Amino acid sequence: MPFRIDQSGSGCPTDSSTINTGCSTNPADAEQFTAGLVDVERRLTDRIADLIARRDTLRQLADGDRLLLPDRALAILERLTDLGFDPDYVASQREALVLARALAPELFDIFLTQLEQRLDDREFVDLTVTDHAICHLTTLSVTATA
Template sequence: MAYGLTIGQVAAFAGVTVKTVRHYHRLALVEEPERDSSGYRRYGSSDMVRLVQVRTLAGAGVPLAEIGGLLDAGPERFACALEDVERRLTDRIEELIARRAVLHRLAAGDRLLLPERACVALDRLAEFGFGAAYVAMQQEALVLARALVPEVFDRFLIQIERQLGDPEYVELLKRCQDAESWDLDDPRLGELARALSAKLLSHRELLAMPAEFRARPDAATRYGLINHHREDQAPAAARLNELLEANLRAAGVDIPHQ
């Protein structure tokens, strides 16, 4: 029986695990004590003191990499460094609080990551009799729009609300939904495209595209992503959109290519 505490004892006294003590040894935060005849580490009170100091700082959130320098430095640098650590901790707390706020908004009103107003618009779509798949697609388009051009998202919503407030436009939208199942060479596609472009051209407020959108780098790519979302799953809708864009371009409207 040798003198000194075993690693399990110092660990228990300091309130850490054995593994943690060994970890501190590897990081040279606490010096390795002498070993007894069977190779066990035997700790004295000085080691305990050091271990308690390290654990106190670590428990307060000081990164282990800094603790060594901190404890071996003078009191003035010690205080200074502590202040620094405290500042960083405050930043982190504020960041977490911001995160929690985001989460809270998500949990409260947002349906799969959209703000309240967008959800209302989507609900109105459903009330108008649009199918779940169609509504889901529009929802995804909104998610895309919000991510790709956040600064015009609000105006985007206003436009959608205007469109939903126009019964004639809603009727046309319903035909668009039906069109998804039509053949690619169905003559109704051309008719519908014509009707849509006529409506849009005579009610330009339904069509306006903000300058900010155009000012963005990759505006065309962003536009394409939002506007041609899911077209791969509905070739007729793609065709319809293509015809519509051609009509609008022919009338002088500037629509990004691709």
Template sequence: MTGGVTIGQAAAFAGVTVKTVRHYHKHGLIDEPCRDSSGYRRYGSADLLRLIQIRTLAVAGVPLAEIGAILDADPDRFAAALVDVERRLNDRIDDLIARRDMLRRLATGDRALLPDRVLAKLDRVAADLGFTPDDVTMAREGLVLIKALVPEGFDDYVSRVERALGDPRYFSLVKRMWCAAEWEPDDPRVDELATAMADYFLAHPSLLPIPAGLQARTDAAIRYDLLRQHGQEQKPAWTRLAALFEARLRSAGIDLA
């Protein structure tokens, strides 16, 4: 070949680096031109056009492994290939938007880990119960644990609690339970509340807030214990309340886990 430009010049004209041009050669996207009498490879106008086409497709998001076939295809196959690439790019865009939205939700804490409908219900109930921000966080974390440990029973659990909260007596018990978090463990009101809670669920066993599917698992006791422990380190009275409540249910023949 007479004339032409060096690889460095071709790279500059095409808007890429020399390393990139060599990478294209390695992947078979463009043939290496012949050397001139001085031993230098010389790139002609056709080579430069090919480099520009490769760079454009690569920047558009076409994988290098597909660029050669696209450039060598007839016009119909070329158009169809670009449509397919566009579809995949749109899928990637949708995925990136979803990830961005997740990051934005995570900026508000663990709210991103629960469905919007559940968060809306929790916010309403928390307002009715007069929850503090810490109470709301603890309740939300408990729901996150249930969703992670018994995903198949999460919707059933939420539905049970929602139905129960429609009963003024249960609503009152829940309010007392959250107040009990500030009591001393040996406060006699703990024993009274455990009895009242047990009596309520013995009368309404279908509302017992145990996620569906939990008892069918071989490791049900481990999962139940993890759920049961939530919040008890910070609220010692809850530990005794839970123990008394469960003892009363078991003595009445209710198998918790």
């Protein structure tokens, strides 16, 4: 049979068939018990929040980009991939973003805004994807003949 708390909030079992737990019917004891439960719940909640924060930090450490770039920059890199840019191009853009953030952090948001606007321009995207592909093929051709 499950343990139940009576309506008085004393925390004593209401089922008379359970073993005597030494519960008191004194209201002061009930208040102390309730205060203790509230304290335990608060401490558990704090501990859970701390563990979640640590888990998130560990996930960020596993994904090095998260330490170097804000979410907005990571979204742009993901968008480049979704738009069909070559993985080498995306990697070079990642390096450029890390460098831009390190050298001019006060201008970084402006730089991201410009990138977002360029990626909204389909002609720019098509031209850049094609240009990178041609440059990549030319580099492969020169390397193969050397």
